[in-house]
Amino acid sequence: MAPATRFVLLIGWLGYALMPWYLVEGMGLTRWGWLAEYPFGKAGSALALALSGQTPWLLPVGIALAAVTLFWGSQDRQRTAAVLIWAGALGMLLFFAQAFAIVLKDQGIAWLAALLGGAGAAQRGIGGGAFVTLLSLLFLLCHGLAYRGICRGDLFTTSTIGLIILLIGIFIFFPVAIILKSALVDQNGAFALSAFVERFLDSSIWGLGCVTSNTNCGVAWNTLILAVLCGVITTLLGLACALLILRTGMPGKRIMRALTVLPIITPPFVIGLALILLFGRAGAVSTLLYEWFDVPRSRWLYGLPGVLLAQVLAFAPIAFLVLIGVVQGISPSLEEASQTLGAKRWQTFRTVTWPLLKPGIANSFLLGFVESMADFGNPLVLGGNFEVLSTKIFFAVVGASYNQGQAAVLAIVLLAFTLGAFWVQQRWLGDKSYTTVTGKGDSGLPTPLPRRISWLSVAVIVPWVALTVVIYIVILVGGFVRNMGRDYTPTLQHYLTGFAIDFSDGIYFQGSAWSSFFTTVKVAAISAPLTALIGLLTAYLLTRQRFRGRSTLEFATMLSFAIPGTVLGVAYILAFNVPPVEITGTGLILVIAFVFRNMPVGVRSGIAGLSQIDKSLDEASTTLRARSFTTLWRVVLPLLKPALVSALVYSFVRSMTAVSAVIFLVSAEYNLSTAYIVGRVEAGEFGLAIAYSSVLIVFMALGIALIQLGVGERKLGRRKLIPLSSSAAEPLKPGVAAS
């Protein structure tokens, strides 16, 4: 048995025999109250509880560990391998069997519970001991497989693969499966396909009232129409802007680049909020129009126009980011070739440039489409009677008419839409992108745009940029006036309410926003490194290791790109509200939600970073007798630092701005900034909301600038640094940026 395997086994015994098996509330290193319940009470270890007869169903798990321990000193590799595989696999099987069979009273799987000796019993959610034991069993299984020669016999590789699969299984597939399950059962929990069909075909989802009569259309149609419009408009704006910047002498490149950073650091509903302050019934512009031109105040903003406007403003920079890459990727030589063959400017554009742009445009459209589908904040703030899937899901869960089944069905519809778009993108566009950037130098000069295209572009862009600038001015100014649109008296009142600090008696964070702010920073700071770690490990496995099921794993991680935050939030609250994993209301669930919501970002930047590192470096390390872990630690990781940093920053920032997933998961104790701000908006306290938003934006802008400075100064000539703008653009694939 290898030393690493012995270590894993010891850890397993630690989890099984010493650590508290179940989740203990209020447990901490400073609070020792739980010791009273140790080891035979609530905080007992599995071994103590099982031997004292309280939880006999935990005994088999210990037997699995004991079986492995018998082979502690064995030299027979094949026998040990067999024992490890069987003990690990059966141990995990029994672990999950008891965890799902015996949950709350009268729930779970009765016959299995009886079989395991726990008929009628109940147990709480698993805690540290159980989790550590599970990991140990998993690693024992993986080590056994490695002994058998899987993955060239590398313990580290098999263990990592096992870990990633387990985590994705528990925290992505299990919750989504729970959603499907809740959609298929009726209010009493009995399986009922008819209930599903009835809910699914409900006219509130698919109704065509807006066409046939004067009522509202189904929420699915609303969402689709909004998403298509948003996709088309953001793409056009992005394209016009990319062409103008790259193909004309128009100034303002730097400003446009800066604009693209804004949506990354802006919480998604803030644009909507600013729009209310400008164009709402009491908004600044509405008031001006009313006072000067007698234009009556109206509620036009609340509904499709407002939501669309907010989404376009929020997501157009993303389209721009994608399309500027595509336009840059078109080799100028191709256009020069066309011109030397006698084509006019317009002909060149039509026959060469445009066909090469097409795949990128389709990509950008799909991105805007998915972003709009997944957007939650803007429809919540501006929707009015115009309901979309994400808000409807929210109200089905938190509203007065709590309806878990309906939420599940709506989530399935939304998931089907985003997965569909994602599938189209992968299947149809996957092999259609023309890479015209080769390794060879290209001395050609880009062809200037035909004049009519230039004018058209300018006409589109100027209002957009102007509006964006105004919006951000509103966001910054809004916090410093008493009531935007009505009373422009400068005041610090909003900031004082939120962020006052009382120095009279030490430092006391008095403001109402501090608690959620600190929680947010803490949760983001904990989840960011975990996200980066899991993401980069997954990227490493996907790009550098060959193993059976690799494409399945790749598909699974890609799938998680397409899951909208709202769906994940609902899934988490349905899945983790009851044992075996009972973590709702804790800070832990927020961390986990962020980690698995942002994991694709880590995977993306990991894959991007790894693809820049020549594979022969790994191989050189291997031929010099280094194992996978050594290679990863000594060669890959140091070279991956830029990707690591960008993954860290990005997941940190996204954790701070996310709304959709976490709004279901916050609790009074663990409230997050964005949830707090949404609450203030709903209460009509726009001043405080906007003040808090600008604090967040400035905080994150400073953070990004700081990190960019830090990364920029790193030495080492040959290695290319990934500029933040592009690495941040990388992860902006379907469903990710929407939060």
Add this chain to the structure above:
Amino acid sequence: MKAGPASVEFRNVSMRYGAVTAVDDVSFTIEAGKLVTLLGPSGCGKTTTLRMIAGLEIASEGQILIGGKDVTKLSAADRDVSMVFQSYALFPHMSVLENAAYGPTVKGLGKEQAKQMALEKLALVGLKGFESRYPSELSGGQQQRVAVARALVLEPQVLLFDEPLSNLDAKLRRRVREEIRELQQDLNLTVAYVTHDQEEALAVSDRIIVMSNARIAQEGAPRDLYEQPANAFVADFIGDANLIDVTVKAVADGRADVGIGSATVSLPARGLGTGPAKVAIRPEALLLGAAGQAGALPGTIRKCAYLGNHLDIMVETEVGELFVVQYGVRDLLEQGAPVAVSFAKSGVTLIPPL
């Protein structure tokens, strides 16, 4: 302390990627202490073969033995084999010394010992004084030496080179290949060397294995391959050759009377019987003389190019265009001038028709 050089043996080894067969049923032996080149055009499977020796690819079928021990399923980290990569694969974030000391360091030898071993091998390749530089601060040739030193540090049983000279300019190439050969002979190393450059292969090898389409086309000493090519592919790939369809008229005492157009030449039969065959004629084995010479092929000059120490000449004859090289200073030949083409004693080889 080390086992010294070891032999490498392939027994019916194949490598398949899905439907593609990269190496097809290949068997050969590299004797301990020899430098053997795997030579062939790109895509012939030579690099895959090398990577299978290293353990970077695990063979689909067959057996691989190093030093008589079966290593077929052993991972690269468990084989006593080092490799010099085409791109050198120097770790850009480590200094020259750290690169060279990487092997002993990850093996868990002490820092001091690792450093000593690295310094020794760096001195051996002539890089004393460059220890603290980074790879990006070295020239291509220096980087290549670091790669060699790094591979040598663990004194592997087998050393592999994957096109080590392809990133160097022509002049440097000649020098470095001689250094590699000297190093191999001085340290008595077993070396497998991949290249697509036949001149490089001829210059450094004890033996050459020519590969074509995932199989071995011929193996042997450099001279055997040049003078006794087994088939048209080898004749054409190693050096230049005019390949001409001929008829063997009669065979007697191991010699064949071969009709090349209107001329008849007596060549070693190499086991061939009467009937259609091919000859491979080296360009320098064709002699040009005054038109009308008896027993020679009549021809006409098509092109004649001056290349310093020799002339490249194309001659149109009844058996097709022939490529002729003439050494020594001569006057350029007029285009369209009539000549007679005769054959030298060596450099004309009978090969099977296909």
